Amino acid sequence: MIRRGAGIRMREAGCGLARLLFVALLAAALLMLLAPYAYRALFTDKPVLFGEETYYHVRIARQILQGAIPASDALIYNSRPYFFGPFHVVLAYLSAPLGITLASVLLPVLLGLLSLAFFYLVLGRFGILGAKRLLICALLVASPAFISTFSQPNPHALAILLYLSGFYAILRRQVLIGFVVLVATLLFGLFNSLLLLVLLLAHYTVQDRKKLVLLSVFSLVFISAAAYYLLGLGAAIPESSFGSLVSDLGGNGFGIFTFILMAAGLVFSWKERYGYVIPYCLLLFLSTYVFFNGGFAMAYLGFVVAVFSGLGLYRIASAGWNLPVVKQLTLLLIVCGLAFSTVSYVGRLANSGPGAEVVSSLSWLREQETGLVFSHYQNGFWIEYFSGKPVLLDGFLVNDLRKRYGDMQEILYSRNIERTARLLERYNVKYIYIDESMKKGRVWWNDDEGLLFVLRNREYFRKVYGTMQVQVWEYRKE
DSSP: OHHHHHHHHHHHHHHHHHHHHHHHHHHHHHHHHHHHHHHHHHHOSSOSOOSSTHHHHHHHHHHHHHTOOOSEEOSBTTOEEOOOOHHHHHHHHHHHHHOHHHHHHHHHHHHHHHHHHHHHHHHHHTTOOHHHHHHHHHHHHHSHHHHHHHHSOOHHHHHHHHHHHHHHHHHTTOHHHHHHHHHGGGGGOHHHHHHHHHHHHHHHHHHOGGGHHHHHHHHHHHHHHHHGGGGSTTOBOOOOHHHHHBGGGTOSSBOHHHHHHHHHHHHHHGGGGGGGHHHHHHHHHHHHHHHHHOGGGHHHHHHHHHHHHHHHHHHHHHSOOSOHHHHHHHHHHHHHHHHHHHHHHHHHHHTOSOOHHHHHHHHHHHTSOOOEEEOOGGGHHHHHHHHOOOBSOOSBOOTTHHHHHHHHHHHHHOOOHHHHHHHHHHTTEEEEEEEHHIIIIISOSSTTSHHHHHTTOTTTEEEEEEOSSEEEEEEOOO
């Protein structure tokens, strides 16, 4: 009895320590997610909110708050349906008492902490406990994919919380509650509908094949709902898949050491592969989606990568080594590599746009005559938000994307004044907006390339705003 009581006390002490360490991890995640905002507010003259797509979501939430949502978005050439959903409603609701800026900072951070907590609980339901579970969660928090998702306003932050909380309810056999929560993810688009199918099919294939019949009926509903999004609504312009996947190369995905640990985790977990069917299926689906459709699925992939990289790190740390010094040096190298990737990414976020000069120039442009503004599509959301003027392209899809994107490229790179003028006339362009990033590698490297060369023609173009970082040109129609 004495030994049994001592064993119980040891297990309780271990559980208490694990909970304490997880609370510390939550605190670390909070500091990590707020760090870019603190740096921008205290040490720069940039606006507190950063990122490009951020300003679309803030604009939609502000319009909901004002009760002024029209049928379509007029701040894009030829207009398009609004891409808004539950996230924008929640953001607008919080903005009423907190203000739009504070709500935009706090909402994704809160969603991130709740997602981390439910992820921790889901891992426990699969028997992943102790140091292994803490390592997985710590690697998730340190990943640029997690930081990017939950430090900026975006719908995926809310969708991930719904997946994790709904799936946790199903694991606790609260099936009705779980399905109600998970069905809400259908409001986020085609990708989320497909992801939900993969998740539930993988789960019930392993856990309860009898419910596959019920799931098949639900699948018909999911596919019907997803068909709406086949029209192209709610998607973003695809990014460079490899560039966005590797954070150390400037993307928002994962560091090199994370890939190494994930590979190790895949190898070490293969003997127990039937216990990891769900993460294997999700890894295959999400990796494929990232490869073909760009980086926005990275937000979801980060949780799966954390599972395998955590398993890899746990196995390396717990394995017996003939030379303990080599083991210690290896672990030190891995930890330093992971820390470097995390710190450098947080620094990139803190120093990202928009800058003060961009805001100032677009605020000036707001006071000018109405007219379409031509620029690189990655400036589109900023132009829409700060100037209130329409653009040719932003980061979201439009019906004639391929043609419009090709014309944008030709305007940017062509040195033929007649061809450039015809394209500008086609889209009724009035202003051309050029910032420093476009002249430093995003579009050009030299001052005589493409549109920069064409702008020298004073018969067609007049500079109406100019600083070291921003130029605004007015196109003089024939």
